[in-house]
Structures are given as structure tokens and as C-alpha cells.
Amino acid sequence: MVVVAEANKAAAAVAAAAGLFFKEVRTPQQRFYDGVVFPLILSPNTTAAIPSNTTDRDNNNSDTISGFSGSIRAHKPWLQARLHEAGAILFRGFPVDSASDFNDVVEAFDFEELPYIGGAAPRNKVVGRVFTANESPPDQKIPFHHEMAQVLEFPSKLFFFCEVEPGSGGETAIVLSHIIYQRMKDKHPEFVQQLEDHGLIYTRVLSEDDDNSSPIGRGWKSTFLTNDKKIAQERAAKIGTRLEWLAGGIVKSIMGPIPAIRLDKSRQRNVWFNSMVIAYTSYDDARNDPTNAVQFGDGRPVPGDVVYDCVKILDEESVAIPWQKGDVLLIDNWAVLHSRRSFTPPRRILASLCK
Numbered sequence: 475m476v477v478v479a480e481a482n483k484a485a486a487a488v489a490a491a492a493g494l495f496f497k498e499v500r501t502p503q504q505r506f507y508d509g510v511v512f513p514l515i516l517s518p519n520t521t522a523a524i525p526s527n528t529t530d531r532d533n534n535n536s537d538t539i540s541g542f543s544g545s546i547r548a549h550k551p552w553l554q555a556r557l558h559e560a561g562a563i564l565f566r567g568f569p570v571d572s573a574s575d576f577n578d579v580v581e582a583f584d585f586e587e588l589p590y591i592g593g594a595a596p597r598n599k600v601v602g603r604v605f606t607a608n609e610s611p612p613d614q615k616i617p618f619h620h621e622m623a624q625v626l627e628f629p630s631k632l633f634f635f636c637e638v639e640p641g642s643g644g645e646t647a648i649v650l651s652h653i654i655y656q657r658m659k660d661k662h663p664e665f666v667q668q669l670e671d672h673g674l675i676y677t678r679v680l681s682e683d684d685d686n687s688s689p690i691g692r693g694w695k696s697t698f699l700t701n702d703k704k705i706a707q708e709r710a711a712k713i714g715t716r717l718e719w720l721a722g723g724i725v726k727s728i729m730g731p732i733p734a735i736r737l738d739k740s741r742q743r744n745v746w747f748n749s750m751v752i753a754y755t756s757y758d759d760a761r762n763d764p765t766n767a768v769q770f771g772d773g774r775p776v777p778g779d780v781v782y783d784c785v786k787i788l789d790e791e792s793v794a795i796p797w798q799k800g801d802v803l804l805i806d807n808w809a810v811l812h813s814r815r816s817f818t819p820p821r822r823i824l825a826s827l828c829k
Contacts, residue, residue, distance in 0.1 A: 492552040495545040513562035543582035561809035565802040576635040577602035585828035592625035592713045594690040607823040610689035616814035619752040624676040626714040629827040632805040636797040637822040644817025645794035651745035672771035675730040679761040682723035688759035731771025
């Protein structure tokens with residue numbers, strides 16, 4: 475009992491210290507699951523008096539980007555604990571004005587960078603560890619998915635930053651993955667069992683160069699970060715992907731079988747960790763037919779009616795908070811699926827991926 479009491483006292487002290495710099499805020503869009511808010515929203519605590527003896531006081535405030543970055547470094551264990559609890563944190567009202575500022579925030583967390591190899595979205599590097607989010611046309615929705623769930627090496631954490639807020643729409647909607655797993659298992663137990671037994675196979679045909687008119691238009695050269703077919707083949711193999719070269723410089727990528735349901739070991743719960751919905755409903759361009767984009771790991775087709783029922787469940791459980799300039803959204807990719815709603819320009823969202 476003494477040990478527990480001391481641990482609780484220490485945790486309270488950590489939370490109190492973090493509370494000098496961060497405060498929780500609420501929006502109507504947030505949800506509560508088992509008493510935990512989703513997502514957590516943190517803003518600067520402008521009312522708290524920072525003690526004069528606080529270590530490195532000038533770098534533990536929220537008035538400047540260096541101060542915000544310093545606060546992240548000083549309270550990283552507390553922030554990580556809150557992320558683990560909530561699944562996503564939206565930082566709102568901090569002085570993040572540019573791509574360079576956003577890069578400073580990402581680096582303050584000191585998570586290892588993950589190279590974007592194997593992903594389908596067309597993106598362009600901006601600065602440091604920052605690149606553009608999916609640059610497909612604004613009238614196209616991007617369905618829910620775990621980032622890079624179709625390959626063996628995927629990020630554990632994602633950052634998004636609103637550099638230019640949308641004219642309207644354009645929310646990055648999010649949803650808790652274990653909730654989707656449980657609802658799908660309750661409604662379609664046999665289908666979920668097939669996913670657990672066989673996993674999924676994803677098929678996508680890539681052009682040589684990027685096609686920004688398509689949400690899956692990333693060409694094979696930028697997908698595998700090389701102009702050399704042999705190197706592309708080697709890098710594809712490392713992420714569980716087979717390549718079949720076709721006429722005209724295009725290539726068919728076959729990913730899997732790969733698990734569609736995974737155990738989130740840190741939380742000891744199953745999650746809906748796949749890209750089934752996005753593949754079946756939006757792998758659609760001049761090279762790809764979405765109904766052929768995903769199948770069970772034993773080669774059987776997935777039933778479209780169940781896929782669209784999953785779309786409905788995802789929408790029902792989702793949270794979509796309108797972007798504001800300067801917002802930074804940190805997502806635990808093990809816990810949360812994300813999507814992009816259609817929008818009226820302008821809109822510029824930047825991203826960074828971490829191992």
C-alpha cells in the first residue's frame with residue numbers, strides 16, 4: 475500500500491507540473507469512452523503562475539515555439555502517458571506558425587523518424603521531417619485507415635499540422651480502432667474470424683511517376699525512393715510486397731497476406747488494423763479497380779456489403795474537429811484510424827511519421 479501511495483503521489487506531482495504549461499479544453503465534437511475523453515485537447519495554460527525556481531524557466535512556457543518545444547521535452551513522459559490513455563492529442567493555441575515550427579515540435583518529442591516507403595499517398599517533402607499530407611483533389615474523401623497498415627513496417631505515431639485552415643470541411647476525422655473491432659465482431663463475427671484467420675492481400679498498380687489526381691497516385695519511384703527497379707524490388711520485399719513489372723513502366727504491387735486484426739500489446743486489446751475500407755472504396759483511378767484491390771489472404775473476395783457496413787460503423791463512431799491554423803494533432807497509429815473529409819480550398823495540412 476505504501477508503494478502504491480508513493481506512486482500515486484509521484485504521478486500527481488508530474489501531472490501538477492505539466493499543468494503549469496498545459497490545460498485541457500473541451501469541444502462539442504469530443505467523445506467519452508469508459509470515462510476517457512477522445513481526443514484529448516491541450517492548450518497553453520495562460521493563467522498558471524510558473525514558479526521562479528522552475529528549471530530552465532524560459533524554455534518551459536508556451537509563448538514561443540522554443541518555449542513550446544521546451545515544454546514538450548520537459549513533460550514528454552506525461553504527454554506520452556496521456557497519448558497512451560486517449561489515443562490522440564490535439565494541441566491547440568500554441569505558437570506553431572510554419573512548417574519549420576512544426577518540425578521543431580516533432581523533433582522535441584524525439585521519436586525516431588520513419589521513411590515513407592510503401593505508402594500510396596502522393597506527398598512532397600517540405601522541410602526536415604515534414605512533408606505534405608495526401609495531395610489528392612479536394613473533392614475526394616480519403617476513407618478511414620491505419621497509416622501504412624498494408625505493409626509490414628508502419629509508423630507507431632503520426633503528426634499532422636494545420637498550416638492553412640480549410641475554407642470549409644477538410645477535417646481529419648479519427649476513430650478508436652478497438653471500438654471498431656468490437657462492433658464489427660459483434661455484428662459480423664464470421665467475417666472478423668476470417669480476417670483473423672487469413673488476413674488480407676492488397677493489390678495496387680503504380681505508375682512510374684506521381685499522379686496527384688489520384689488519392690493513391692504515388693508512383694513506384696517515390697514509393698520506394700529510387701529510380702532503380704532492382705532496388706525498388708529489394709525495398710518492396712523488406713516490407714512484404716511483391717512487384718510484377720508491366721508494360722509502359724507501370725508495376726503491380728501485391729502486399730500480403732498481412733494481418734487485418736492486430737493485438738495492441740501495450741493496451742492488451744485487439745484493433746481493427748487494416749486498410750480494407752480505403753482499398754475497397756477508393757483504390758480507384760486509371761490503373762486500379764477498387765473491387766480488386768483487397769481480398770482475404772486465401773484469395774477469396776471480401777463481401778462488399780460487409781465493407782460498406784464497416785464504413786457506416788466508422789462514421790458513427792468518428793470524431794471530426796474542424797481544423798484551426800496552428801493545430802498539431804498527434805495520433806497513436808496503434809490505437810486510432812484517420813481519414814480526410816472533402817473540402818473547399820484553401821487547405822494545407824502537413825505531416826510527419828515516426829517509428
